[in-house]
Amino acid sequence: MTGQEIGSRTATFSLRDYDLDQTLNSGQAFRWRPSGEGWEGVIEERWVRLVTRQDSLIVETFAPVEDWTWLKEYLQLDVNLDKVITTFPKDEAMRAAVAACRGLRLLRQPPWECLASFILSSTKQIVQIRQIIAALSERFGDPLPACCATPAFSFPSPETLASASEEELRACKMGFRAPYLHATARLVAGGKIDLVSLFHQPLGDARARLMQLPGVGRKVADCVLLFAFGFQAAFPIDVWVLKALRELYFPQRKVQPKQLRHFADTYFGSCAGYAQQYLFHYLRVGGAKRILPD
DNA sequence: GCCCAGGTGAAGC
DNA sequence: GCTTCACATGGG
Numbered sequence: 001m002t003g004q005e006i007g008s009r010t011a012t013f014s015l016r017d018y019d020l021d022q023t024l025n026s027g028q029a030f031r032w033r034p035s036g037e038g039w040e041g042v043i044e045e046r047w048v049r050l051v052t053r054q055d056s057l058i059v060e061t062f063a064p065v066e067d068w069t070w071l072k073e074y075l076q077l078d079v080n081l082d083k084v085i086t087t088f089p090k091d092e093a094m095r096a097a098v099a100a101c102r103g104l105r106l107l108r109q110p111p112w113e114c115l116a117s118f119i120l121s122s123t124k125q126i127v128q129i130r131q132i133i134a135a136l137s138e139r140f141g142d143p144l145p146a147c148c149a150t151p152a153f154s155f156p157s158p159e160t161l162a163s164a165s166e167e168e169l170r171a172c173k174m175g176f177r178a179p180y181l182h183a184t185a186r187l188v189a190g191g192k193i194d195l196v197s198l199f200h201q202p203l204g205d206a207r208a209r210l211m212q213l214p215g216v217g218r219k220v221a222d223c224v225l226l227f228a229f230g231f232q233a234a235f236p237i238d239v240w241v242l243k244a245l246r247e248l249y250f251p252q253r254k255v256q257p258k259q260l261r262h263f264a265d266t267y268f269g270s271c272a273g274y275a276q277q278y279l280f281h282y283l284r285v286g287g288a289k290r291i292l293p294d
Numbered sequence: 295g296c297c298c299a300g301g302t303g304a305a306g307c
Numbered sequence: 308g309c310t311t312c313a314c315a316t317g318g319g
Contacts, residue, residue, distance in 0.1 A: 027300055028300090118300080118301095119302095121299095121300055121301080122299090122300080122301035122302065123298080123299050123300090123301055123302090124299055124300080124301095125298085125299045125300090126299085126300070127299095128299075129299095129300080176302095177301095177302095180302080180303095214302090214303090215301085215302065215303090216302085217301060217302050217303080218301090218302095219300070219301060219302090220300090220301070220302085223300070236300070237300095238299095238300035238301080239298090239299075239300070239301090240300060241300080280300075284300090
């Protein structure tokens with residue numbers, strides 16, 4: 001090899017109907033942090049800086065890149081948001097959520113990082129999930145060359161976490177989630193589960209397989225299916241979405257979680273997971289100042 | 295101090 | 308089948 005550089009350290013993509021701030025700050029990915037007018041983060045083994053200007057996205061990396069497919073895949077740049085939103089139910093709640101969060105997108109994250117992240121997410125606030133994952137990456141990830149003052153790290157591999165001790169994991173402040181992450185890392189590293197094979201399975205089969213892993217229940221499985229594997233029908237129901245469904249669709253009525261589960265699975269259409277993300281973000285950031293009339 | 299946080303698993307009816 | 312509870316840790 002001559003070492004001749006092919007490609008470029010920066011690239012520009014046209015953006016339409018894409019709100020990067022909301023997308024990177026909507027509780028689906030936990031490693032992005034604000035950097036000047038944009039964001040810094042890590043995709044696979046690359047440090048990345050993203051800045052939006054009008055209708056374009058400017059991407060900066062450390063090493064020259066020839067093929068940007070990995071970036072377009074992660075950010076889902078080719079998704080037509082109009083087509084997605086057209087599939088949503090035509091009700092007041094969805095209209096209000098779309099009006100408030102227009103441009104919010106779903107990412108397509110690396111499966112292991114997504115799985116490990118959501119195992120760590122249970123009964124934690126998003127800000128704390130970020131802290132745990134940052135600590136885990138600094139302690140167990142590989143340092144990555146980056147164009148920034150603060151060092152960047154890859155997300156630690158299942159092999160690395162499998163060979164760590166549970167106590168070392170607990171040092172990252174993950175508490176009772178440590179044995180779950182440790183056990184699941186060992187299963188993945190040992191080949192007991194092949195995450196990549198889930199891409200080719202029906203939703204129900206893939207979900208059942210994920211739920212066999214320690215620390216993975218219905219909610220975590222649905223998050224991974226939606227945010228990593230692209231199953232658009234997966235509809236994670238957490239405390240926020242439960243609250244959103246109750247307030248927006250069944251006000252002043254006693255509705256059991258099982259009924260809401262059925263409602264979620266039958267009402268929201270082919271991009272139900274996308275609709276779920278709009279409801280989640282709408283309720284979480286909208287707080288008291290929601291658009292929906294009461 | 296108290297309550298809650300993008301839940302799960304195990305034990306008790 | 309359900310309902311209830313423990314599980315670490317930190318923020319409001």
